[in-house]
Amino acid sequence: MIKVKDLTVKYGEFCAVDNISFYVDKSSGITGLLGPNGAGKTTTMRVLTGYLSPTNGHIEIGGIPFDDNTKNHIEIKKRIGYLPESNPLYPEMLVIEYLEFMAYTKQLEQNKIKERMDFLIETLELQSHLYTPLSLLSKGFRQRTALAATLIHDPEIIILDEPTTGLDPNQIISIRNFIKGLSKEKTLILSTHILKEVEDVCDRVIIINKGKIVADRKVEELQRSNLIVIVAKSHRENILQELRNLSMVKNVQEENIIQSEFKRYICELREDKPERLFNEIKHFDWEVREFAPLERSLEEVFRELTIN
């Protein structure tokens, strides 16, 4: 569980994170932290992992407050698996040495180290490069090694900062599938500016712009608009007029469908309550072929929320 309340981070006069609050736990699924470059995503993650200290605000990780108590810091850090943005590694170490080092320093129990390492090496397909120096690894293997190191102590909270940056499409799919598999048991936050990644992987999205949260909703809720498409025909009633007469409908557009008696009506609702419109039109003598909310692309939503 991650609980953030009134978090503010300033670098001198510049406010990187401005009074944000959110709550994430296992039930949230994968939470995507989305925002343009410089929005405050990485700063937020760095504060959550203890790398940076906040200027103001209260953070609780797994029920432990991130305060001045050193013991709490250590306990919280044991529970977090963090993959930093630039994926830094010690170039002189071998893959196997690095994983061992991370297992010991993250204080994984001695009798579990071998089992956990074997599991991650197999799952992330690192067998062929175990004795390769980290400096000689390809981008994909670097990312997988860093991910294995992040998860080596089986943390309950996983924070991944742009985990697929620089990977080829096959590697991206493989890492995304792996991340999706983790979300069943873990609290997982993932930062990205790739909208496709959010659509494919995340259940919930927190959009940050200029240090402030501008949206915090489920992905499908965010994509939903207050536009409803109705495809219908009626021999006795003027559908356009009837729709205009409904109080919940703000605006209606009529479109002809080629070689069909049916017409498409795009209704703009006053409130995001399509069920009310549905209940109303049931009483009319219309033949309705389609009634569907018009989904907006995440790109549209993102632009709307982060420009101006």
Added chain:
Amino acid sequence: MKSIKYLYKKELLSFFNTPSGYVFMVITIFFNFLFFFLGIFDLIPGFWDAQIASIESYMNLLPFTFILLVPAVTMKIWAEERKTGTIEILKTLPYTEFQLVFAKFLASWTFVSLIILAAIPLTLSISLMGMMDWGKTFTLYLGSILMAGAYISIGMVCSALTKEQIVAFILTFFISLFMFLSNYYLLTQHLPPEWNFVFGFFSISYHFTSFSKGMVLFSDLVYYISFITLMLYVNVQLIKKY
């Protein structure tokens, strides 16, 4: 101590995982041996000229050696972590800042101490040639190791101040040179006599004098331990601010 074992091991191995560690070791030992046998002009007589079964002149070379060796050893300690971004990994491990600083300090101290202890075979060989003063030999080793610790602690602070290794090297070199020379007439000749005493007292080389005479003074031990502790404290504060 148990908890920092793995950090310490990784740091110590980092000196031996790259050629630079071996290069530092070999060059330092080679020149120390060379100057020990041949001497440096009239400053330090060569072993064959002095005709004394003692390691003292070898140990007296070490303060000069440290001024060049220690900046080279310590320049990467924090500067490289910051430049490559691995500091983010290090600081999010379940350790306190003090444990991180202390593990790195111990590893560097061990590495430089190994270079000092490389003179043991030489010491044993010399002891076969005449009557060796073993007490003095022990205090020379102890003093050298403590002095190395003081220089390393300066180097770590300098490395924590910058992302550039070369800047860390130059800073450490000049501060170490100042801390060494402040006991010598060359630097203090224009100062009032009372300032001479103050400079001398705070000088790292001043507190080595008694060790080189075969004595272990409590005040010198306190000086080195306090100096190292103070520098490590400054280092911890710098790391916290990243």
